[in-house]
Amino acid sequence: MSAEDRLALDQLTTLRLRRCGAREDVISEGEVPRDVNLILSGWACRYKQLEDGRRQILAFFLPGDICDLNVYILREMDHSVAALTPLVVGELPRDALEEVMQRHPRIAKALWWETLVNAATQREWTVSLGKRSAFERMSHLFCELFFRLRAIGFTSESQCELPLTQAELADATGLSAVHVNRTLQELRGAGLIQLKDRVLRIPDLRALKEAALFNPNYLHLDHEGRGLDANRS
Amino acid sequence: MSAEDRLALDQLTTLRLRRCGAREDVISEGEVPRDVNLILSGWACRYKQLEDGRRQILAFFLPGDICDLNVYILREMDHSVAALTPLVVGELPRDALEEVMQRHPRIAKALWWETLVNAATQREWTVSLGKRSAFERMSHLFCELFFRLRAIGFTSESQCELPLTQAELADATGLSAVHVNRTLQELRGAGLIQLKDRVLRIPDLRALKEAALFNPNYLHLDHEGRGLDANRS
DNA sequence: CGGGGAGTTGAAACGCCTCAAATGAGGTGG
């Protein structure tokens, strides 16, 4: 990316900042989005809730992730985004964003790359919920998060932060909190992970990948579109 | 959409046609896509297969649907698309498509709308697999297909074609074929559907929606971006 | 007339859920 591209991005992201407390909605289903939200620090999630209260987490957002580029084309949010930890969010005015995309094709392409990877990740989650066992599903989630965190420099050695409660893991994997707990014990027992005090350690990533049937191709990490995150620009 | 827009579209879609037999791959995981595929007639599906053979259907494509606008940005397919019935596919050269999108903002917007609705649908499937029971899940799928078919004029009264085997329904809903069979019987028993000889009848759509906890908002059918399908242009 | 795929049925097993209660780890006010 050219220096000029970066400058354009920086100008965009420094415009408006917003802070959210943990568990607070960044944007809620039914709202008409005015801006595009860029996570600058903290973890967030996309979720949907059924009328009777059942909640499904659909995606995790890490620093540098954009929630719903261009959803405003759909007029109205069909899901919600919530903070999992305290959050700093950059609000990108959509007009300014569109202008930047027009003037800087490389940025535009990187943003589309992000949107498409989001979609690919959603597909992989569908596969997990449809075809993977609880054990494989949790392994797969840990693999995915570890790969994504590593790509933005948020891992050290074989470990990373994991600021999620078991209830949140349950909502993401479609399991009950109780069964998440037991599955975590199985994973620990198998020596595949250590998880304590919000820190995840993966002693043997290869083994965990095999257990999860994890193929990182859907993250498309090997592509030029990568690296548009807040921490690199 | 202006007459000029339509003309541009027609020129695009009439360029190259391709026929696929049922069960044939339109494009396979790992391939580098050269064109964007537009379904002109027949049903197709997007699917992923795990190393050990388990297969998950991720989406159904109906006439007028575009498979993976812009996935070429990701270089390589991370999933496959297969014909469920004999298929006629329009192959849109990606350069021509990009040019059209640049020159016809309204078409561009409609195409983005399609991409975003795809993503929203994938999210809803994730919710189904994560949180809905077999009974609700099948109901939901039938609601979705019926709404989509109605939007493209492929329903009459309260019925539509449903050229899917129970095994395919199983792969889509994350259930076993046996359980799909039993669930269909339950649905029939509850008077929610009739399904015979590839024809689905929904005597009381309202009731089916309630059983499915179906909220059509994620299809965003009430929007101007709609109606770019092959049958209307 | 034979073969194969789609649909159907039964019985047993298993994975995961629900309910309920106990333990542990902060955080606050007295």
Next chain:
DNA sequence: CCACCTCATTTGAGGCGTTTCAACTCCCCG
């Protein structure tokens, strides 16, 4: 500094939804 709250995690026991395996029927097609 302790009592007490709340929230996250853990454990046990029983039940249900769904899977698996196997067999059988039906129908279309060769």
